Amino acid sequence: MNGNRNSQDVVVACSRGITPGMPSFAEQIAKSAPDAADIKQRRWIYIPYDRYTDRTGPLTEQSAAATGVVIVESTAKALRRPYHKKKLVVLISNMRHFALEQAARGVSVLYVFSPKSHGQALVDVQREHALPELTCMTPAERELRLDLATAIENGLQMKFAEDTTWASRTADFTEVYGTYKPGKSYVMDRFYRKARQKTGILMQNGKPVGGQFSFDADNRNPYKNQIPVPKPPKFRPDPITEEVIAFVGETYAQHFGEIDGFDLPCTQADCDLMWRFALEHLLPHFGPFEDAMRDDHGQLFHSKTSVLLNLGRLLALDLVRDVAQAAEAGAIPLASAEGFIRQLLGWREFMRHLHGETDGYRLLAGHVPQEHRRFTQEVSPDRTEEATKAYASAISKADPYAGARPSALGASLPLPAVYWGVKSGLHCMDTVVAQVIQEGWSHHITRLMVLSNLANLCGFSPRELTDWFWFAYVDAYDWVVEPNVLGMATYADGGLTATKPYVSGAAYINRMSNFCGHCQYDPKKSTGPGSCPFTSLYWTFLERNQDILAGNFRLQMPYNTLRKKPAQELMQLRARAEEAIAHLQSFKRPAY
The missing domain is CATH 1.25.40.80 (Serine Threonine Protein Phosphatase 5, Tetratricopeptide repeat)
Known part of the structure; x- marks a missing residue:
């Protein structure tokens, strides 16, 4: 579905699939579009895609009759990554419902369908409608803040208000x-x-x-x-x-x-x-x-x-x-x-x-080892030329949008196809990935102790794992996914947020779940046929990173156990772990 799509195409596309006889969203929201008097007399507020609220912030500071809002539905942003379809649905549908909710209060709504980025669209709409200076509650996502900063350099008149949706400053x-x-x-x-x-x-x-x-x-x-x-x-x-x-x-x-x-x-x-x-x-x-x-x-x-x-x-x-x-x-x-x-x-x-x-962990560069393997950011297979141009800097060497790549433990292997639904034979992994594909969600322990645990033990790229979480989960945005995955989940930040890596063998998964009882692998075997790879991967992870981790006081017990293991057992553990990693990397990633 590559090619050019202009803003009119987007408006037409949004009216497909509606209930017969029911006006499209575009038709409904057009009734609340501003006239010349609205433009002059109302306070105009831009609503970021992650701040749909009238319970705090600028929308509470004047009456609905004195308020106008600008909302941008940007295909360029949606095409920036292969975001989970349900993530896009929940985001766009909440955006449209919020617009209608504001219209019902008497707020004037300027709803913009644009193939450009949010910032670029706002520059255009402000000029086209002669909008006064916009107020914006500071967006949570760095990526949007950067986009808006670029737009301000290009003439957008906007001031930022404190984001009062948070519980702290x-x-x-x-x-x-x-x-x-x-x-x-x-x-x-x-x-x-x-x-x-x-x-x-x-x-x-x-x-x-x-x-x-x-x-x-x-x-x-x-x-x-x-x-x-x-x-x-x-x-x-x-x-x-x-x-x-x-x-x-x-x-x-x-x-x-x-x-x-x-x-x-x-x-x-x-x-x-x-x-x-x-x-x-x-x-x-x-x-x-x-x-x-x-x-x-x-x-x-x-x-x-x-x-x-x-x-x-x-x-x-x-x-x-x-x-x-x-x-x-x-x-x-x-x-x-x-x-x-x-x-x-x-x-x-x-x-x-x-x-x-830490500017999204970018300030760690020069102080924490970085991942140097070259790979491109995961992008939408449906991206248009205009969407690519909207974030043109993403393909340059000095890319302000590029994600931080700390890798304190030297992990850099490509994220394997099992994260895209190819069956690995590991029941815990296959079950959780299937849930993510279906729902765009799983709870925090399956994120940490299954998905991230496996990546950590194998040495898969922390940045690729971060990007995967970003597009695969309906609740993932840069401010939450980057410190959680690069810090807590993978220890890529070298212990900035966690006192030790959150890793485990099969014993923890077996104790806290029913996964192992339905798996072809035996959680009580660490080597040999039918042994669970998590255990061999765990011990080889500790061995591989002992120069960095052996002095960690919270890891003294497992390292003492590791030191007592016979050379023959260590060799068998290494062989089983290498076999498991090779198996995971042997699959071809399916198309989205």
Whole structure:
């Protein structure tokens, strides 16, 4: 589907697949387009694609009658990577529903369909409509901020307002750690404790409720049908979403992932409903089983609220306050409440600050070994010439968009086809990848201890893995995916965020899941026929990286065990690990 597509083509394409007799989205939103008086009299606000909210920020600062919004639906951005089809559907459908929701409030809506980047489209629309200076709540994604900065250099008149969707400010981060310095270690717990103290969440008389800040030790149980897993709500696509599904299915036909069965919320009312369900039915059991993995319950008691938080549909402080109140009322056990709050008030806020302070880990260059193997960024097979031109710098040597490539452990092997759905024979891996292809989502432990664990043990490229997560997951944006994958998941940052690599052999996966019971490999065998590759890969990972990791105090026990292994066993472990890596790399990647 390569070739040129102009803006008129995009408008036509968006009207396909709608319910007969139902006006298209373009027809509906055109009724709220501004006239000359609107242009002059209203305050004009650009809404980034990750900040669909009127509950905080510039949209709350004046009446609807005094407000105009500009929303850009950019095919160039959607074609930047082979984003999961369901990621594009949830993003575009929420964008369109948000536009209609604002129109219903009396806001004037200038909705732009453009084959250009967001910044380029805004330059054009401001000139065409003689729009005054735009206000924009600072976007979360660095990539969009850079695009807008380039547009401002090219004449766009725009000022930025503080992003108040977050639960903390940059000053809160620097108060704990100071300004970024190479070689410094950033342990999240310090930030989390400060955030709890500042917000008063789960605090009483200046001390943590329950006598401790973390109940992580209580939240490590495998799920063995102790209690029924609630069936999460499925949101049937309305005509607007059906139109988006048809549009995405045609325009981005070769992108990653399945589009059938889309059931995520796309209206504000449905987003709120999804949260209420999670609060009442999932979070009471979240804590004990948050690290559990199952092949028959991919979601378990996880909420998927990250999808909506990262679009701005839900606000982190609202959620943590709801959870804290439920815990106080006895509706949610303290360990479950604290585990969820730590994810939002701790990890989520911490990672976005770290991403900002390190310029997306780019400031690590020169201080942390970098990956030097040449490979190109994964791009959309459907990309048009105009979409390629929109980010022309992405093919130059001085590419401001290029992702950071730290690789403290020297990992650089190409990411294999199993991440695209080719069956590896590893039941855990095949199950999780199949879920990602179908849903664009899996919970944080399968991300960390299956997908990233395998990449880490084998030495697959941290950058390629990061880019894969970025386009494959519906909740992935640069500010969250880069520090999580390059830091926590792969230790590519050399320990900036993690005190040790998060790796394991088969024993952990067997203990925390039912995967191994349905696998052809035996988790209790480390070598020989039928042995699980995770175990041999684990020991050879430690051996391969002992110059870097052997002095780590948290790895003393496994290194002591490694030193005691006979030479013959080590040779067998190496042979099994090499065989496993060769097997994984032997498959040809399928077309999207």
